[in-house]
Structure formats: C-alpha cells, structure tokens
Amino acid sequence: MASRNRLVRNVLTTASRTARRGQTDRALLQARGIHATPSCRTDGVFRGLTDDRLPTPWIEAFRAQQSGKGTGSDDALPHERDMSPKKMSDSYHRVVLPLGQDPWLSDTYINSSGHIRLGTIFMDLDALSGIIVYKHTGPGVTTVTAALDRITIAHPLTEICDLEYSGQVTYASGRSSLEITCKVAKARPAGEPSKPEDVLLTCTFTMVALDSTTKKPVNVPRLEYTTPEEERIFKTGEAKSLAKKEALKTSLLQTEPNDAESALVHKMWLQQVQYHDPNDDLRKPANVVPMARTQLSTAAIMQPQYRNRHQTMIFGGYHLKQTFELAFCCAASFGHARPTFCTLSESHGRVYRSPLIEEDGSQPQQQDAKKPVTRVHVRVDSKVRDVQHGNAKPTGQFNYTFTVPKDIKVLPHTYQEFMMYIDARRRVRLGDVQLQQEQTESPARKRQLADDASVTE
Numbered sequence: 001m002a003s004r005n006r007l008v009r010n011v012l013t014t015a016s017r018t019a020r021r022g023q024t025d026r027a028l029l030q031a032r033g034i035h036a037t038p039s040c041r042t043d044g045v046f047r048g049l050t051d052d053r054l055p056t057p058w059i060e061a062f063r064a065q066q067s068g069k070g071t072g073s074d075d076a077l078p079h080e081r082d083m084s085p086k087k088m089s090d091s092y093h094r095v096v097l098p099l100g101q102d103p104w105l106s107d108t109y110i111n112s113s114g115h116i117r118l119g120t121i122f123m124d125l126d127a128l129s130g131i132i133v134y135k136h137t138g139p140g141v142t143t144v145t146a147a148l149d150r151i152t153i154a155h156p157l158t159e160i161c162d163l164e165y166s167g168q169v170t171y172a173s174g175r176s177s178l179e180i181t182c183k184v185a186k187a188r189p190a191g192e193p194s195k196p197e198d199v200l201l202t203c204t205f206t207m208v209a210l211d212s213t214t215k216k217p218v219n220v221p222r223l224e225y226t227t228p229e230e231e232r233i234f235k236t237g238e239a240k241s242l243a244k245k246e247a248l249k250t251s252l253l254q255t256e257p258n259d260a261e262s263a264l265v266h267k268m269w270l271q272q273v274q275y276h277d278p279n280d281d282l283r284k285p286a287n288v289v290p291m292a293r294t295q296l297s298t299a300a301i302m303q304p305q306y307r308n309r310h311q312t313m314i315f316g317g318y319h320l321k322q323t324f325e326l327a328f329c330c331a332a333s334f335g336h337a338r339p340t341f342c343t344l345s346e347s348h349g350r351v352y353r354s355p356l357i358e359e360d361g362s363q364p365q366q367q368d369a370k371k372p373v374t375r376v377h378v379r380v381d382s383k384v385r386d387v388q389h390g391n392a393k394p395t396g397q398f399n400y401t402f403t404v405p406k407d408i409k410v411l412p413h414t415y416q417e418f419m420m421y422i423d424a425r426r427r428v429r430l431g432d433v434q435l436q437q438e439q440t441e442s443p444a445r446k447r448q449l450a451d452d453a454s455v456t457e
Contacts, residue, residue: 044108045317048095049127049165058304081140085224086169088233091135091180093128094166096187106160116157118341119321119328121184121201122148126317128165129180129205130309136169136178137220141209145316146177148398149240151203151344162187164194169223170204171237176217179237180205203344204240252419261425265418272411284411289334291412291421296330298322299385319382319396327378327400335376335404342375342401343431372407377424399427 099106099116111117126145133143167182184201185194209220225231248254257265275284300322308315324344331339380398385391412421 045127045315046095046097046105046124048097049124049131058307062304082138083219083221086136086172086221087224087226088168088170088230090169091132092166092168093132093135094164094193095128096191097124097163097165098187099163100161110160113338114160116160118157119324121157121163122151122203122324123315123317123321124165125167125182125184125203126205126315126320128167128182129207132167132169132180132182133178133207133209136172136223137209140212141218141220142212142215143207143209144313145205146208147206148320148344149179149204149206149244151201153201153341153343155200156340157184157200159186163200164188164198166194170233171241172220172223173238173241174222175219176209177241178207178209178220178223179241180207181233181237252423257419257422261422265422268412268418272413285409287406287408288411289408291410291417292414294330294334294410296326296333298326320398323380323382323396323398324400327380327398328402330378330380331376331400331402331404334410335374335406335408337404337406339376339402339404342403344398344400372405374404374406374408375428376402376404377428378402379420379424399424401428401431 097105097109099109109116109120126148129145130143137143164185164187165182166185167180169178170181171179181202181204183194183199183203185198186200188194188198209218210216211218223234225234256262271282274280274282302314306314306318324341328339328341378400380400381394382396382398383392384395386393410421412418
C-alpha cells in the first residue's frame with residue numbers, strides 16, 4: 001500500500017509539474033501576444049480571425065428564427081449606412097498565424113505527412129476576407145462570398161513557420177460587388193510587415209453585399225485610390241471584372257464549341273472507335289482512364305458549428321476547405337500519387353488532362369520517362385440537398401489544378417463529359433495566359449518599384 005501511495009504521489013507530482021510547465025509556456029506565449037491552443041480543433045478558424053460580432057449562441061439564434069424575430073445577428077438591426085468613398089487602407093487587415101511558436105496550433109494546420117493543410121489556410125483566408133469586407137461596407141448588410149476568382153502559389157509552403165495573413169479591398173465600383181485581395185507570407189519578427197519575396201500565396205475573392213431582410217443586392221461605398229500603385233491595382237480589378245462578364249457570354253451554356261474544339265472532340269471520338277474495333281490493332285493504353293472512373297462523391301451533414309456570422313448560413317471557408325480536400329483526393333486517386341496544388345481558377349470530382357491527340361491530329365510529344373509530370377484539372381460541383389423532399393440545389397463550382405508525377409490521361413465518353421473537358425481546357429489555357437502575363441509584368445513592376453524608391457530616397 002505504501003509503495004502504491006508513493007507511486008500515486010509521484011504521478012501526481014509529475015502531472016503537477018507538467019501542468020505548471022504548460023501554464024508557463026502559455027504565459028510566455030501570451031506575453032508575446034500569442035494565445036496558445038491547448039486542444040485540437042480541426043474545423044475551426046484561427047481565433048485571430050474571429051471578431052466580436054458573433055456573440056449569439058446557436059440555440060438563441062435558432063429560437064429567434066423559430067419565433068420569427070430574425071437570427072439575432074446585428075446585421076438585421078437598422079443602421080444609418082455611411083456611403084462615403086473608402087480608401088484601400090481603410091479595409092486593410094493583418095494577422096500573424098504563429099505556427100512556428102505554438103505547437104498546439106500547428107496541430108490544426110499540419111497533415112499526417114508533415115505538410116501544411118492548404119484547405120485550412122483557404123478557410124482562414126475566407127474568414128479574413130469577411131473581416132475586410134465589413135471594414136469597407138460597415139454594418140447593416142449581409143455579405144456573401146460570390147467567387148474565389150483565383151489562388152496562386154508563389155512559393156511552396158514547405159516550412160512550418162509563423163505566417164502573415166493580410167489583405168484589403170482592391171476594387172469596388174460602388175455597386176454590390178467588391179474584390180478583396182489576400183496574401184499569405186512568411187511573418188517577419190517584431191511585427192515587421194512582410195516583403196514581396198516573403199509572399200507564399202495570393203488569392204482574390206469576390207464578395208456581394210445583400211440587404212439583410214430582402215437578401216437583394218445593395219450598393220456599397222465606392223473605393224478611391226490615392227497613389228499610382230493603388231490606381232494600378234484598382235484598374236487591374238476593374239479589368240478582371242469586365243473580363244468575367246465577357247467570359248459569361250462565351251460560356252458553353254451560351255455558345256457552342258468553336259471549330260477547333262469541335263474538331264478535337266471528333267478526333268478523340270474516332271480514337272475511341274479505334275480502341276474498340278476488332279479489325280484495328282490499336283488498343284487503349286494502360287495510362288488512359290475513362291473520365292467516369294475518376295469521379296468521387298461525398299456527403300456531409302452541416303452542423304451549427306460550421307455556420308458563419310449570419311447564423312443560418314454555412315461558413316463559405318469551411319465549404320471551400322471541403323471542396324479542396326475532395327479535389328485533392330480525386331487527383332490522388334486518379335494519379336495514384338500525391339498531387340501538388342498549382343492554382344484554383346474561378347470557382348463529384350472529375351478530371352481533365354491534356355488531350356490524347358493534338359488539334360492537328362498528331363500524337364502529343366512524349367514526356368521524359370524519368371520525370372513524367374501530368375497537370376490535372378479537377379472540377380468540384382457542390383449542392384445542398386433538402387433531406388425531407390430530396391431536392392438538390394447547386395451552390396457552387398470549383399476548378400482546381402494539380403500536378404502528379406505520372407504520365408496519365410483522361411478520356412471522356414459522353415457528350416456531357418466532352419463539354420466538361422472543353423470547359424476545363426479553356427480554363428487551363430486562360431490560366432496559362434494569365435500566368436505568363438503576370439510573369440512578364442512582374443520583373444517590370446519590380447524595376448518600377450525600385451526606381452520609385454530611388455527617387456523617394
């Protein structure tokens with residue numbers, strides 16, 4: 001008994017020391033302005049990106065909705081809206097994610113392979129865009145994410161370090177939609193802002209302001225630029241807004257495939273016929289996969305814990321994370337290898353790959369057998385289903401591009417699959433053009449900034 005008591009005392013003493021050490025560690029982190037996370041919350045947003053506008057517990061919001069008194073959100077209250085023009089700096093927001101200093105926090109952001117979970121980063125960026133947009137619009141409106149126009153990886157996120165989230169409104173004409181540009185960069189010490197070479201990832205959100213009661217679009221304050229650099233950013237956002245409107249006119253839902261695309265579809269169909277012709281020696285190669293076999297589907301019950309600040313709607317960032325991880329799984333199961341994320345263009349998974357044959361009918365050039373790489377485009381369609389009635393309503397489309405270290409191709413069969421193939425092919429080509437323009441513009445832009453700095457000095 002005495003031996004057992006000594007053992008208990010030793011265990012309690014060890015536990016006490018561990019608890020004190022944990023308290024000391026948390027105290028040190030808090031002294032640095034960092035709040036440690038003592039438990040894993042794999043579906044939570046970084047607490048530095050939550051504001052004080054979500055004070056209503058779900059049960060209270062639910063009871064208010066059931067009684068017809070609204071949701072308890074402050075957006076439902078009448079406000080005298082300030083519609084005076086805003087500056088870009090008015091909406092600027094910066095937060096440091098202390099992954100390198102808080103190991104409990106890093107648990108939420110790192111997967112089993114030791115890599116950062118990009119889906120969780122995307123979820124945080126959606127929350128960041130929500131804070132930014134309300135700095136511009138002010139209270140009294142409901143804002144929703146209309147599109148995540150583009151995510152571009154500037155440098156791979158291979159190092160577990162403190163990250164800086166930052167962003168601001170970069171285009172707002174005064175109508176209901178706004179463009180918010182966010183970036184992720186390596187955080188510099190002592191609160192020093194990041195530099196261009198620190199940037200790891202950039203993305204652009206399009207947000208729309210709605211009347212809190214009618215849910216119809218409402219105008220927002222117009223954005224004003226005050227410097228040549230801000231003017232350039234504003235004009236770029238304006239050009240992208242016009243380009244998106246023009247792109248809708250050339251959508252496959254509006255116009256049929258052009259002559260080159262129709263010819264490509266026909267040639268791919270003829271090749272399928274050859275594969276099945278007993279009098280033809282040509283057979284489908286082992287690395288060619290029917291598009292129907294690449295499809296993955298998932299379903300999940302949306303719980304109140306996944307809601308946004310408007311109480312009765314699902315948080316768009318959580319939705320974004322789910323679609324990204326489904327696309328990742330789709331690309332991995334297609335390529336039988338770990339995919340590398342490249343970009344997301346204007347947002348069941350299905351795969352797109354470069355054509356089996358070129359537009360002139362020739363075979364594509366053979367890749368280096370030692371280092372084959374395939375670019376994979378995955379489209380994710382999301383729907384919300386009414387459990388009681390079985391009705392499904394489309395809620396978004398997301399287009400992700402990955403690379404896999406394999407030489408593998410996809411083959412559409414039905415007309416719908418061919419149209420999805422052509423649509424993805426257009427997006428990939430457009431993304432290549434945009435990337436080339438950005439790479440061409442970037443060195444010239446750096447030289448201009450350097451010149452401006454020298455003049456200032």
